[in-house]
Every structure is written in structure tokens, then in C-alpha cells.
Amino acid sequence: MKIVIVGGGAIGRLFGSYLAKSKNEVTLLDIDNDVVGAMQDDGIGVLVNDMDDPDMVTQVAVTAITDGKLISESDLVLLMVKSFSTRKATESVAHLIGPNCPLLCVQTGLGNIEVMEQVVPRDHILAGFTFMSGTALGGAKVRYGREGKTYIGELNGDITDRVQKIANVFEASGITTQVVSRIIGRLWCKVIVFSAINPLSSLLKVPNGCLTGKMESITLMKRLLDEGKAVADANGIDLVYGDLYELLFDACQRSSNNLSSMLQDILNDRLTEIDAQNGAICRFAALSGVPVPTHQTMVELIKLLEKWRPGMEQF
Template sequence: MKICILGAGALGCTIGATLSDAGHDTWLLNRSAAHVEAMNRDGLNVHDERGERRVKVQASTDPAEIGPVDLLVVLVKSFHTAEAMAGAMALVGPHTLVLSLQNGLGHEDILADAVGRSQVLAGKTYVGGVLLAPGCIRSGVTGKHTYIGELDGTLTPRVQAIANAFNAAGLATTVSDSILGTMWDKLLINVATGALTGITRLTYGQLYSEPLLKATALAAVEEAIAVATVAGVRLGLTHADATWNLASQGLPASFKTSMLQSLEKGSVTEIEFINGAVVRWGQRHGVPTPVNATLVACMKGIERAMADHPQEEANA
């Protein structure tokens, strides 16, 4: 299977390295020339529970160099989805399937506008990754599950074939007949940890050792569960404690959420697509979400300070 990871940062490289190791014709597409050059020159340096190793990968900054693929896995930041797809149409042929494994809600509609709804699949992954340096990642694959599915919930041979390929490569993957519920399940994980680590700048080990932060995380998740329940979403996770515990499984104490990693790189975050999505759905269905609204406000304040004083934030 010819596969391209659109947005091969920390998570994309983790998935891409696993698929490359399994023998798939896998391409890692990233805008950073330094990152791409390092991977092509030295291989991708992977740190995981097995130690440190180098994985031979194919990396590029140019979609035209890669050409049409069988599967395009979209992992760009939420706010870059439309722009990234507009620049990546050289990867899309008439039979290309486009699979979003992004955080938050709404990407599937943006992708459908770009390539047609019939070519779009949705999914969520609990695999973790941290970009340590150009061409170097910390990978968290063991014990972390990925869920994919058709937008209408039907169980088709094409989505099962992708799941089979991922499973054979070592990416534990299940086909979901309720991908919206699956997406909400992953949203709950991000609601529990993303904004709090961004605001506090704490790693997972630090976050999980602070009882006051746990209480805030549980309150945010409880709001999100209430919203999803009223909206009629079929959740797999129905208890905040279970969500909190699941969020940390298989990840080291040094792990940093993607939201914290974004801030450390001086980038805006996906807060509007995560806690912000809970707030918007809550408004739509008449469910109060004060904790999530507060987390969104705090993160937007940090982003504003970062924009106004970029050097100070970079040194924080």
C-alpha cells in the first residue's frame, strides 16, 4: 500500500515509522526542510520502549514528488486542514482514500469539500509522539489503539483493508460502526489533558501528580459527556475517571500533549477544535460548559500573550 502522512510531525512520524518498518511504501510529508533533510539523510531516529533506533523512511516537502497514493493520512493541525489539502491535491487520485486522524471535530467536512465525501474516512488514534529534534522522535505505540471508519458507519472492505494493514504493522486498529462516537471518545481524552497542560506547561507525570488539576480535568470531561449525551452521541467512554485513566496509559511521565508542544514551538493551538467544540455543542444543545469555556479563555489569553511578546513566551 502506498501511503502518505500529510503533516508528518511527532505523531505522523510515529505512525509513518511503524508503517515503513512493516514494508509499506510510506512517505512523510512536512513543510520543514530541516526535518525532511534529516530523515532522508540519517533515517528517522526513534526512541521508544525498545530503546533507540533509526528507521529508513521517505520524506519530502513536495506533494508532486510523491504523486497519487492509495491512502492519505491527514495529521496537520486542525486550523491548517483546508490550506494543507489545497496544496496536497497532487497526492489525490480517483481511488485515493483520505483518512483524518486529527484532534477535535469537523475535519471530515473540510476534507469532503476538498476531495468528495465518498473518498473520506474518519478516525482517532491514541498513539503518541514527541518531536525531540529534526528527524528525531519519541514514539508511543505499544498499548495505544486507533479507530477508523466510514462516515456513515457502514463496515466496508476498503476500511477493513486499512485496519488489517495497520494491525499487521503493529498499530492496533479497530473498525468503528459509530465513528462520531469514537471521535467524541478521543475528544474527551484531549479535553482531559490538553488545555490543562498547555496552561500549566506540565508534562503528564507532573499533571497526574496534582490532585487539584485532576479535579478540574474531571469537571471538564463531565461537561463534555453531558453535552454528547444530550446530543445523542453514542459514547464508549461514559465516566470521567475512566477517561482520565485512559489518557495516560502507555505514555511516559515525560510525555507532552500536542497542545503543549504547539505552545513550546510558538504556534497557536487546536483549542477551538477541542474544548471549544464542547462549548459550541453545549450552546447548540443548551448544556452549560463553564469549565471548558474557562479553559478556552485561558488558552486564548496565552496565545495572545505569545503573539504580542513572542520572545518572552519562547523563553518562558
């Protein structure tokens, strides 16, 4: 299958390495010249978790470019950029999207589908998210984190041939994948859970597993879960999972040694996805009149971290 991956971050590199090793024709599109140059020279450099020896890097060849207009055809486009880049990323590959080439959004955030709909028809969009994790390293290297399932589905809940075909390609490449009918409800569940994990791990600067080790952090995460669930209920969202607390603790345990993506962004002086996670919950809360003071506080604190670093005299 000819696959275009938009976004050369950790998840883009993870998926790219798996899919390319399985003989798919992978083109990775990113605006970072250094990342693209490293991929052009050496491919994606893969390190398994806890391996620091540079000789243990496995190089996986992919095509890498910075201009989407250079791509003339594809069977599938994977959108794997930060939420604040969704519109520009979608515009860069809009000419490829059609009945024979769907756009699969693999992002942890709310509101991305609505942004994509402003650029391409809704019936050409698929939704997905993954519990796989990794860390983007220098150049085009990526350290594999925890294994995890990837969920994909049609926005209307139908189980179609096109989404099953994609799942089969993912599975054949080693990406554990499940086609589901209630993909939006499942996405909300992940956003609520990681809206409890990501900002708190970023503020405390600790791996995810540390958050379940202190009663104060557990209490804060539960408060964020309760507020998120109340917002989902008020907006008629089918959350699918009956116990978000269990999902939260499982996510922390499975990624116990990992730094959350938001913490990685803070440590690398990058913008975070706080607006598409806790910020999105706040926006839905405002529409339904649900108070979410803990989420609002997290948004404000993370935005301060984005603007201010120790040693800076002013914002």
C-alpha cells in the same frame, strides 16, 4: 501499499516509521523544509522512550517532499496535521483522493471532517484516531511514547473491505488497530477526555500523570468531562464509552510521563489545537444552549499562553 502521510510531526513520524519498516512505500509530505531535509538525508530517527544516547537512534528511510503535486499516485493518504492546517493539507493531496485512494483523517479534534468535505467527496473520507503517543525531537527524530490502539472506520458506520484492508496493513506494521462502526462517537469521547487533559497540563506545565495526583486538578478535569458530555448528549452524539472518568484516568496513567501535545506546542512557541478541542465543544454548546464555562475559560487561558511568553512586554 503506497502510503502518503501528510504531516511530519510526532504522530506522522511514528506512523511513518512503523509503516516504512514493514516495507510499505511511504512518502511523507510536510511544509517544513528542515524536517523534510532531515528525512531526505537520514530518514526518520526513532528513539525508544527514556533513551537519550544518540547512538541508540534507529534510522528508517522514507521519501520526504514539501510539494504534494509531485506525487502522482497513492493507495492511501493519512492526514496527520494540526486541525488548523486541515484545509490546506487536504487541498495539497486532493488530486490523489478517489475510489482507489481514501483519505484517512487521524486527528484529535472536532470539525476536521467537515473541512475535508469542502475539498473532497465525503464518501472518500475515513475517520480515525490513535492513542499512540510520541515526542517530535530535532531534525526528523521522534521519541516513542506509550503504546496505544488506533481506531478507524467509515463515516456511515459500515465495516467495508477498504477499511479492513487498511487495518490489516497497520496491524502487519505493528500498529494495533481496530475497525469500529461508531467511529464518530468514539472520536467525541477522545476529544472530551483530552480536552480535560491537554489544556490543564499546559497551564500547569506538568506531565499527564501529575493531573491525577491532586484533588484540585481531578475536580477541574471532572468538571470539563461533565460539560463535554452534556454537550454531546444535547447534540445526539453516541459516546460509546459508558464511563468517561475511567477513560480519563486510564489515559493519564498510560501516558503518565508524557507531555501532552498541547504542552509540547506551548513549550515550542507553536499554535495549539485548542480551537478543535475545547473550542469545538464551546461551539457545539452554543448551538444547543448548554453552558460550558470551564471549557470557555480553558480556551481563553490557552490563547493567552499562545500570545504571551514570560519577558514579553505586550501581547
